[in-house]
Amino acid sequence: MQGVGFRPFVYSLAARLGLYGHVANDPAGVITEIEGEQEATERFLDALRSSPPPMARVASITFREIPPTGETGFSVRLSAQHGARTTLILPDMATCGDCLREMSAPDDRRYRYAFINCTNCGPRYTIIRDLPYDRSRTTMSPFEMCPDCRREYEDPANRRFHAEPTCCPACGPRLRLLSSDGTEIACDDPLEETIRRIRAGRIAAVKGLGGFHLACDAANQEAVALLRRRKHRDHKPFAIMVRDVRAAARICRIGPEEEALLSSPERPIVLIEKREGNGLAEGVAPRSASFGVMLPYTPLHHMLMAEDFTALIMTSGNFSDEPIAHSNEDARVRLSGLADCFLLHDRSIHIRTDDSVVQVIAQRSRFLRRSRGYAPAPVKLPCDISGGEILAVGPELNNTICVTRSGNAFLSHHVGDLQNVPAYESFIQAVRHMEDILAVKPSVVARDMHPGYLSTRYAMERGLPIEPVQHHHAHIASVMAEAGRTDRVIGVSFDGMGWGRDGGLWGGEFMLCDLADFERFGSLEAVPQPGGDVASKDTRRMAYAFLRAAFGRDADALACEMLPGFAGEELRIISRMIEKRVNCPLTSSMGRLFDAVAALLGICGFNSFHAQAPMELEAKAREAKGEDGFYEAGRARLLDGMIEVRTSDIVRGLVSDARGGAGVAVCAARFHNSIARLALDMCLEARKNTCVETVALSGGVMANACLLERLLAMLEKDGFEVLLNADVPPGDGGVSFGQAAVAAWRRRCALQCRLE
Ligand SMILES: [Zn+2]
Ligand SMILES: [Zn+2]
Ligand SMILES: [Zn+2]
Numbered sequence: 001m002q003g004v005g006f007r008p009f010v011y012s013l014a015a016r017l018g019l020y021g022h023v024a025n026d027p028a029g030v031i032t033e034i035e036g037e038q039e040a041t042e043r044f045l046d047a048l049r050s051s052p053p054p055m056a057r058v059a060s061i062t063f064r065e066i067p068p069t070g071e072t073g074f075s076v077r078l079s080a081q082h083g084a085r086t087t088l089i090l091p092d093m094a095t096c097g098d099c100l101r102e103m104s105a106p107d108d109r110r111y112r113y114a115f116i117n118c119t120n121c122g123p124r125y126t127i128i129r130d131l132p133y134d135r136s137r138t139t140m141s142p143f144e145m146c147p148d149c150r151r152e153y154e155d156p157a158n159r160r161f162h163a164e165p166t167c168c169p170a171c172g173p174r175l176r177l178l179s180s181d182g183t184e185i186a187c188d189d190p191l192e193e194t195i196r197r198i199r200a201g202r203i204a205a206v207k208g209l210g211g212f213h214l215a216c217d218a219a220n221q222e223a224v225a226l227l228r229r230r231k232h233r234d235h236k237p238f239a240i241m242v243r244d245v246r247a248a249a250r251i252c253r254i255g256p257e258e259e260a261l262l263s264s265p266e267r268p269i270v271l272i273e274k275r276e277g278n279g280l281a282e283g284v285a286p287r288s289a290s291f292g293v294m295l296p297y298t299p300l301h302h303m304l305m306a307e308d309f310t311a312l313i314m315t316s317g318n319f320s321d322e323p324i325a326h327s328n329e330d331a332r333v334r335l336s337g338l339a340d341c342f343l344l345h346d347r348s349i350h351i352r353t354d355d356s357v358v359q360v361i362a363q364r365s366r367f368l369r370r371s372r373g374y375a376p377a378p379v380k381l382p383c384d385i386s387g388g389e390i391l392a393v394g395p396e397l398n399n400t401i402c403v404t405r406s407g408n409a410f411l412s413h414h415v416g417d418l419q420n421v422p423a424y425e426s427f428i429q430a431v432r433h434m435e436d437i438l439a440v441k442p443s444v445v446a447r448d449m450h451p452g453y454l455s456t457r458y459a460m461e462r463g464l465p466i467e468p469v470q471h472h473h474a475h476i477a478s479v480m481a482e483a484g485r486t487d488r489v490i491g492v493s494f495d496g497m498g499w500g501r502d503g504g505l506w507g508g509e510f511m512l513c514d515l516a517d518f519e520r521f522g523s524l525e526a527v528p529q530p531g532g533d534v535a536s537k538d539t540r541r542m543a544y545a546f547l548r549a550a551f552g553r554d555a556d557a558l559a560c561e562m563l564p565g566f567a568g569e570e571l572r573i574i575s576r577m578i579e580k581r582v583n584c585p586l587t588s589s590m591g592r593l594f595d596a597v598a599a600l601l602g603i604c605g606f607n608s609f610h611a612q613a614p615m616e617l618e619a620k621a622r623e624a625k626g627e628d629g630f631y632e633a634g635r636a637r638l639l640d641g642m643i644e645v646r647t648s649d650i651v652r653g654l655v656s657d658a659r660g661g662a663g664v665a666v667c668a669a670r671f672h673n674s675i676a677r678l679a680l681d682m683c684l685e686a687r688k689n690t691c692v693e694t695v696a697l698s699g700g701v702m703a704n705a706c707l708l709e710r711l712l713a714m715l716e717k718d719g720f721e722v723l724l725n726a727d728v729p730p731g732d733g734g735v736s737f738g739q740a741a742v743a744a745w746r747r748r749c750a751l752q753c754r755l756e
Contacts, residue, residue, distance in 0.1 A: 004053055005119030005162075007023050007076050010030065011156035012157060018037070019034045019035065019036040022075045024077035025132060025133075025162075053119070055090065055119075089128055089133065092124050092126050092210065093266075093373070094297035095296075096120040099116045109170075113172070114173075114175055114299050115299060119159060119161065119162070124165075126351050127139040128437060135165070140165045140347065143171055143173065146170045177341055179340075179341055180336055180339060180340055181336070185341065198216060198312070203227050203230070203338065205338070206304070208301070209372065218240050220281060221281045223281075227338075234608050235609070239294060239355065240292065241314040243306070248272070248293050251275055251279065252272040252290070253272065258360050262295050263295060266373030267372075268356035268358045268372075268373060268374075269292040270357075271357065271368070279310050280310060316355070317335050322416075322422055327348065356372055361705040366726075370728060375414075379410075379728060382480075382745070383407065383745060383748045384406050389405055390442055390444050390744055390747075391403050391435070391440075391445050392404075394455055394733075395732050397419075397732050398610070398732040398733045401431055402740045404744055405440050411736065427458070431458075444466070446743035447469070448468070448739070450498070467742070467743040469739040469743065470498070470501055474738030475491075475698035476489070476513045476696045476738070478734040479697070479723045480513065481738065489514075490695045491518065492683065495731070496589055497587065505585050505589060506589070509523055510683075510686065515742060521641075521642060522685075523642060524588040524589070527549045527647075528545050528586055529541075529584060529589075529592060530544070531584075535592070539604060540565075545578065546596045546651045547559055593675075594613060594701065594704075597617060601620070603620055621671070621706050630673035631654055632649060632674075633647060634649050672707050676711040679711055694720065694723060695721070698724075699730060712724075
């Protein structure tokens with residue numbers, strides 16, 4: 001990778017061992033020529049392998065002997081412009097300990113400087129325009145280095161040797177504070193003034209590493225309520241930033257895994273269980289059992305948090321479903337109704353990158369969103385397909401894209417939902433950027449089977465061979481590829497919706513998969529989804545559809561009783577839609593079943609954001625600790641041999657429990673138990689028939705900790721080997737990676753066939 005201080009490392013190593021020669025960065029990696037005693041050259045090679053600089057990952061070392069040239073010094077050469085671009089680009093990294101020490105030392109020339117960085121930390125992916133990695137190809141190019149910075153930059157023994165974004169107060173970016181109407185606020189210290197305003201209950205738009213945050217005091221009820229009103233967000237939890245791990249431990253229950261994630265250089269948002277009496281406003285994360293917490297990751301954040309705020313809300317600067325704002329102009333236009341002031345700087349963000357979100361489930365970290373700090377670090381594919389690179393465009397919601405280069409897959413930052421124009425434009429930019437910086441010319445485009453997705457349309461317009469990959473197969477393939485598996489596994493794929501091979505809306509699927517193909521052996525009972533997409537928001541519609549499947553004629557009376565506000569005209573219309581099969585596609589979605597149950601238990605009647613109802617249902621289930629009851633789901637064999645799991649049986653059991661006075665939390669817990677149990681039963685059935693012992697779990701519903709913990713324990717107890725996603729999200733953000741893996745493997749198999 002470039003920008004990790006590899007050349008200074010080689011330089012000092014050679015000096016220590018008394019070797020002569022030179023070292024250079026080249027788009028293909030680092031090239032060094034050394035000359036000296038046999039023993040010293042051997043120790044040099046050993047050290048390259050065993051002790052590279054902290055941020056470096058050495059993929060491979062190749063060497064050959066050449067005749068000595070009689071050099072008598074060691075030099076560092078400038079970047080070569082030509083050659084294959086096979087180096088890797090680093091993600092952005094949190095401010096390192098050395099830089100933190102310097103910025104808090106009053107006699108340092110970068111004392112309290114908001115843009116301090118070095119080869120071990122700072123911006124990378126978000127500022128790089130092109131390769132090779134050089135200041136002139138980053139958004140730091142307008143800032144000419146002052147003599148002091150230049151001296152450090154050119155000194156091979158310095159920590160800032162060729163630190164491309166290096167700068168100081170004399171030559172680097174500066175902060176400015178603007179009011180909401182765009183006029184400059186005169187003040188000595190824009191940061192101090194921002195802190196003063198936040199303390200007074202104002203909302204500030206703060207330009208960060210990958211985009212803007214909206215910041216306000218998380219302990220201030222009125223400020224939080226104001227932010228909710230302005231952002232049109234009723235319930236979706238806001239992310240918060242706290243000063244350090246100790247501050248985080250005061251507001252939530254941190255385990256060792258969470259602590260490690262919080263303080264890692266990637267600095268993701270970590271979902272952690274709240275503590276009672278945490279002192280934050282109820283409106284920070286209402287109806288949620290956890291907070292999304294992160295630690296400061298830029299020098300600016302560190303200075304913001306040095307004030308004694310319990311926590312700051314740091315939510316992405318956007319209206320609900322739009323991409324995060326990232327340019328100063330864009331922010332001023334789009335956020336003017338949201339923020340009272342703007343803390344800006346003049347270093348541009350080339351690629352907008354949201355904060356990553358992770359959660360620890362059963363001692364393992366899982367991605368809910370993989371973006372800043374991780375993108376575009378590669379994930380290994382199980383096969384090397386040099387010469388036939390692939391672009392995978394993902395599905396539609398929570399999208400990422402993925403390109404492959406030899407044996408690696410490069411997952412982009414989080415692009416978001418492709419249902420609005422700004423996100424689609426951002427998607428096209430992401431594709432271009434990834435192809436550019438990785439120098440990949442794809443020969444195949446992998447896409448979802450859904451004919452209506454914008455990503456599908458884009459794939460068709462590329463004019464390249466197309467590889468359609470079924471949505472749930474891609475989910476399972478993402479797990480398999482991460483684990484390096486290509487042989488048959490039992491795949492359990494639960495999510496909101498994916499286009500089925502038969503054109504149906506799938507989402508609760510049991511399949512036998514290898515990496516190239518799959519066979520579906522079971523599915524949840526298909527029920528009508530009244531109004532199509534509308535029903536994925538209005539959870540009462542799904543609740544009613546399940547009531548009809550479970551109770552037939554009695555459904556209307558039960559709906560009146562259990563679904564407040566759903567009686568009367570609305571109910572009659574939906575009922576007629578179902579009877580006449582008007583705009584009522586059938587769905588086997590697990591996500592919709594969770595929606596329905598949340599509505600039936602009176603927890604959530606409307607998804608105002610993605611997966612709200614399932615998340616609130618899960619939070620309720622957690623309240624019934626130790627509950628082990630469940631509802632049995634029957635099974636039926638369909639004509640084509642597929643097994644249908646009778647989820648209406650579960651609904652029948654749940655309704656009778658709820659009406660019989662079992663508490664909401666108990667019903668929610670029993671429902672989670674039931675889903676884990678039906679999944680286990682299907683895996684046992686598959687093992688009996690096929691002797692396959694490995695289960696891969698994926699899909700957005702597998703982000704449900706309550707379900708996953710139960711299911712994992714049951715499967716392992718029964719002797720299954722269970723594969724889970726680790727480096728890519730189980731939700732739709734991991735689909736592009738799965739598509740790429742399937743396309744790669746199919747190509748390899750086709751090639752092999754031809755050779756045989
Ligand atoms: Zn540093
Ligand atoms: Zn300077
Ligand atoms: Zn999905």
